[in-house]
Amino acid sequence: MPEATAAPILLVSASEDVRAALSWHDGDALATIATLIEDCRHLREQLAHAEASMSVGFARG
Numbered sequence: 001m002p003e004a005t006a007a008p009i010l011l012v013s014a015s016e017d018v019r020a021a022l023s024w025h026d027g028d029a030l031a032t033i034a035t036l037i038e039d040c041r042h043l044r045e046q047l048a049h050a051e052a053s054m055s056v057g058f059a060r061g
Contacts, residue, residue, distance in 0.1 A: 025031040 021032050021036065022029065025035065
């Protein structure tokens with residue numbers, strides 16, 4: 001069983017991004033998390049569409 005890894009240390013810019021996301025939602029952490037999860041779902045869907053539209057030859061170069 002793999003060992004648990006330590007949580008990554010947030011960089012200054014990442015910390016600022018977190019503050020900006022929370023500020024956008026007036027400090028509501030649940031709304032911020034919900035928005036980020038929805039954004040992640042949307043981006044994964046877009047990636048799946050892009051992968052489906054690429055041919056095998058395109059990836060070979």
